[in-house]
Amino acid sequence: MKRIKTFPYLLLQVISLFFLIMLLPTACKETENNKAPSIAGYYKIESLYADRQVDLNNDGNVSTDVMEEVSRNRFNRQYNFDSPSAYMEIRPTKHNHTTHQYLYVPFPDPRLTFEYTDSPNGAVTYLRNELNGIGYKYSYDEKNKLIYIDRTDxxxxxxxxxGQLVDMKVIEKDRLELLVSKNYYDFVTASWIRLQLTAIYVRVED
Structure with a gap:
């Protein structure tokens, strides 16, 4: 015998449906808030220039082109600007599904040694380390295309x-400009100096 649904049962169903409808806008809003910013993704460094001429590879020549100085280092065996591990990562990405907005900026980090007999005035190897050691939190204003670096912690x-990420801005679609302050060893002055660097990054496929 078919069971007849009672009024309390139907009332309960209506109430449940009502609450479900009320929750839908909130759920949609949360999904929108957790959506990755349009700048999120991976970026490859395209150019890197210093605010003064320096010799970062001990070849006797000075230049403001830091990428060239680092790449032509005859003792360098570890740093590669073209490696995916050297890409800047603006999270969240499809490989890192965290809802947190975080910047990871690998940068050539100098390690000076005087162990090489054929280079008595020193030799440098460039490793890969994050600016600020662990990167930065950030937020992005989609309307005005402004990037804000969170320095709270x-x-x-x-x-x-x-090294410090001083500023970061969108210069055109898929291209960013970073201002970085970092210590490097200059073989001309035989001293560590704080360089102010301008880097251009271009988006690459994930």
């Missing part, structure tokens, strides 16, 4: 040691 000593 940033410690000055980390930026001093690993």
């Amino acid at each position: 940033v410690e000055e000593k980390n930026e001093e040691f690993w």
Whole structure:
């Protein structure tokens, strides 16, 4: 015998449906808030220039082109600007599904040694380390295309040691300009100096 649905049962169904409809706008809003910013993804460094001429590879020549100085280092065996591991990562990405907006900026990090007998005035190897050691939180204004670096939890000593991301901006679609402050060893002056660097990054396929 077919069961007849009672009024309380039907009322419960109506109430459940009502609450489900009420929750839909909230769910949609949360999905929208967690959506990755349009700038999220991977970026390859295209150019990197210093604010002064330096000799970063001990070849006797000075230049403002830091990519050339680092790439022509005869002791360099580890740093490769074209490697995916050297790409800047603006999270969230499809490989990192976190809802947190985070910047990871690998940068050539100098390690000076005087162990080589054929280079008594020193030799440098460039490793790959993140600016600020662990990167930065950020937010992005889609309407005005402005990137804001969150320095709330940033410690000055980390930026001093690993390098500081001073500013970051969109210059055109899929191209970003970064201003970086970082210590490098200049073989002309035989001293560590704080360079102010301008880097251009271009988006690459994930």
